[in-house]
Amino acid sequence: MPSIFDEIIDRRNSGSAKWNYFDADVIPAWVADMDFRSAQPILQALHQAVDHGVFGYHLDSKPLREILVKRMADRYNWQVKIGDFMFTPNLVSVLNFVVKAFTETGDNVLMTTPVYPPFISAPPNSDRIANMVDMTVVQNGQEIRYELDFDAFEAAINPRTKLFILCNPHNPVGRMWSRAELERMAEICLRHNVLICSDEIHCDLIMDGGKHVPMASLSPEVAERTITIMSPSKTFNIPALGLAFVVAQNETLYKTLEKSMMGFLPHVGTPGYAAAEAAYSECQPWVSELLPYLKGNRDFLIDYVQKHFPLVRYTKPEATYLGWLDWSAMNLPGESPFKFFLDNARVAFGDGIGFGEAGRGFTRVNYGTNRALLTDILERTRAAVERL
Numbered sequence: 001m002p003s004i005f006d007e008i009i010d011r012r013n014s015g016s017a018k019w020n021y022f023d024a025d026v027i028p029a030w031v032a033d034m035d036f037r038s039a040q041p042i043l044q045a046l047h048q049a050v051d052h053g054v055f056g057y058h059l060d061s062k063p064l065r066e067i068l069v070k071r072m073a074d075r076y077n078w079q080v081k082i083g084d085f086m087f088t089p090n091l092v093s094v095l096n097f098v099v100k101a102f103t104e105t106g107d108n109v110l111m112t113t114p115v116y117p118p119f120i121s122a123p124p125n126s127d128r129i130a131n132m133v134d135m136t137v138v139q140n141g142q143e144i145r146y147e148l149d150f151d152a153f154e155a156a157i158n159p160r161t162k163l164f165i166l167c168n169p170h171n172p173v174g175r176m177w178s179r180a181e182l183e184r185m186a187e188i189c190l191r192h193n194v195l196i197c198s199d200e201i202h203c204d205l206i207m208d209g210g211k212h213v214p215m216a217s218l219s220p221e222v223a224e225r226t227i228t229i230m231s232p233s234k235t236f237n238i239p240a241l242g243l244a245f246v247v248a249q250n251e252t253l254y255k256t257l258e259k260s261m262m263g264f265l266p267h268v269g270t271p272g273y274a275a276a277e278a279a280y281s282e283c284q285p286w287v288s289e290l291l292p293y294l295k296g297n298r299d300f301l302i303d304y305v306q307k308h309f310p311l312v313r314y315t316k317p318e319a320t321y322l323g324w325l326d327w328s329a330m331n332l333p334g335e336s337p338f339k340f341f342l343d344n345a346r347v348a349f350g351d352g353i354g355f356g357e358a359g360r361g362f363t364r365v366n367y368g369t370n371r372a373l374l375t376d377i378l379e380r381t382r383a384a385v386e387r388l
């Protein structure tokens, strides 16, 4: 039976970054947005706002706060108070403000690599040092899985390490961290007095069942030392609508972060609130259809790699819609697999090296698209390799 996600929507003339950054003959599989139309309740909420017709400053965040208090309790068994939320237009700026507000020039910011590139650039943006700990790769046939070497993680902490930025679930390796893994990370950070900032933007894109565990939900002690950032933008495919949120249950952390942003970060507008309220209160049926489609794409990608690229290693993402392929054993010509496929397949993957040195030889594949386009991406990729 066809799925609503099979629909091919022309995005080239919609101002899309994903579709217009590269030349017109290039198929994009890089930046993390999906080629899917938003769920009907989001569109209706936006239509309603447009029909009202007045776009002044927005103040009332209470309805969304109430929705989120209930959501955090129902989905993650996480008790958050209505005043613990702070709304921002996006998440990457919060990451940068957290670095600025809670560390000093020359301090170290810990992260586990390969990781989402803005993690790596946030510390140097404020003259801090990115302290990267490469995760361990466990291989089984062509499949690889990333794990954290806790001894290496702890050994990387030095007296100037003040902050750990965690990606939970982890982009680009697709790991959903288990409660036990999170507990060990938290225990180490608390023992060394390292503050935690947990980016949980991918927390509702879980492929094989299982429950997302917010870092701050582990215990009141961990919550006291954690700033969480979340957003409806990935799950509901609405990054252009500009609403993300922070959860800070420690009042001092909340006030310090809020002060650091004041006057620098714009307020969230009516479309962001309207879309987020609709997404979180009415769009779970849409997500329930989306997840099996994404899982089907993930399995299609893996199957294709197994059949046609026996030397390529792949992850099996537990969360996100981002595949992660290691082309190193193929010794592709040119400066990187990313460049090889851009030039020869006219496909733009994410360039592995952007995710840290541990990403050299890899490409990230955004499979949040219709199956026909994913097939085209893979066929172009295979043809380019076969022409060698």
Ligand SMILES: Cc1ncc(COP(=O)(O)O)c(C=O)c1O
Pocket (backbone or CB within 6 Å): 032, 089, 090, 091, 092, 093, 116, 167, 171, 199, 201, 202, 231, 233, 239, 244
């Ligand atoms: C881990 C992670 N954090 C943040 C973002 C971007 O968030 P925003 O667009 O709200 O800045 C992304 C987008 O891909 C991401 O993967």
